Amino acid sequence: MRFWLAIPSSLIEGSRTKAEQTLKVGTIARAAAIFRVERIFVFIDPKYPKPRAAGFISRILKYMATPPYLRRKLHPISEDLEEAGLLPPLGIPPHRRSPDVKPGEVREAVLEVVGGRLYADVGMGRLIEYSGHGRSGARVTVVVRERDGDHYCEPAEPPPGEYWGYEVKTVEDLVKLIRSSKPGSTIATSRHGTPLTEEWDHIVRAAHGRGSILVAFGAPRRGLLDMYSRKTLEGLGARVIDFIPNQGVDSVRTEEAVFTVLATIEIAGIIGRQ
Numbered sequence: 556m557r558f559w560l561a562i563p564s565s566l567i568e569g570s571r572t573k574a575e576q577t578l579k580v581g582t583i584a585r586a587a588a589i590f591r592v593e594r595i596f597v598f599i600d601p602k603y604p605k606p607r608a609a610g611f612i613s614r615i616l617k618y619m620a621t622p623p624y625l626r627r628k629l630h631p632i633s634e635d636l637e638e639a640g641l642l643p644p645l646g647i648p649p650h651r652r653s654p655d656v657k658p659g660e661v662r663e664a665v666l667e668v669v670g671g672r673l674y675a676d677v678g679m680g681r682l683i684e685y686s687g688h689g690r691s692g693a694r695v696t697v698v699v700r701e702r703d704g705d706h707y708c709e710p711a712e713p714p715p716g717e718y719w720g721y722e723v724k725t726v727e728d729l730v731k732l733i734r735s736s737k738p739g740s741t742i743a744t745s746r747h748g749t750p751l752t753e754e755w756d757h758i759v760r761a762a763h764g765r766g767s768i769l770v771a772f773g774a775p776r777r778g779l780l781d782m783y784s785r786k787t788l789e790g791l792g793a794r795v796i797d798f799i800p801n802q803g804v805d806s807v808r809t810e811e812a813v814f815t816v817l818a819t820i821e822i823a824g825i826i827g828r829q
Contacts, residue, residue, distance in 0.1 A: 661712075762820055
């Protein structure tokens with residue numbers, strides 16, 4: 556199962572402080588890591604056209620996805636990261652790396668040019684030679700090797716079966732995203748959608764499909780059907796589904812909905828394999 560998320564720029568609308576905004580985005584990042592989300596798209600809410608908000612959300616998501624030992628180099632001090640100390644750790648494999656490196660270990664690294672040659676920061680406290688092509692400041696996945704008693708590294712792929720984190724991209728519009736990305740299945744979440752019980756078979760099929768599942772969420776003050784018409788979303792092949800048909804609160808927060816929806820689809824996938 557390959558999850559993609561789409562969340563609106565208006566996610567943080569109404570949050571009173573930078574701390575609240577940061578924690579809200581951090582909660583979604585944790586949900587993404589728990590359910591092995593591959594990509595997170597931040598789309599501009601057509602009724603909240605504030606690219607600055609989208610940039611803030613993307614920056615927090617990218618910061619959290621970066622191994623702690625690379626954050627200072629990849630994310631300079633900025634106003635957006637003022638409350639970054641409140642963020643929970645993701646705890647995914649590339650983040651669990653000690654300064655003691657073993658040959659054959661796969662890590663994330665940042666490239667640097669020194670004396671015309673490429674080196675990599677792999678979290679050892681010093682740079683090691685990089686045997687590959689790239690540019691200074693690029694983040695790459697490497698495998699550490701040993702030669703003549705010293706370490707060097709070369710390009711590599713993440714270890715099979717290990718979750719290596721999510722990619723983040725800001726997009727102009729959800730409609731354009733669905734058209735261009737062509738996911739295997741698109742689910743638009745809404746309390747005004749078709750009840751989960753009536754869409755269960757579709758969710759099971761989507762969970763076992765070969766393509767990615769793009770799940771789009773609304774904002775605290777506006778659901779997806781306040782941003783786009785149901786006809787527009789369904790015309791793109793999206794299924795508009797109410798995942799909590801008997802909710803006991805006035806509105807479900809986006810970060811709460813992300814956990815609920817991803818867990819439900821995950822369960823559908825497990826049940827479908829039995």
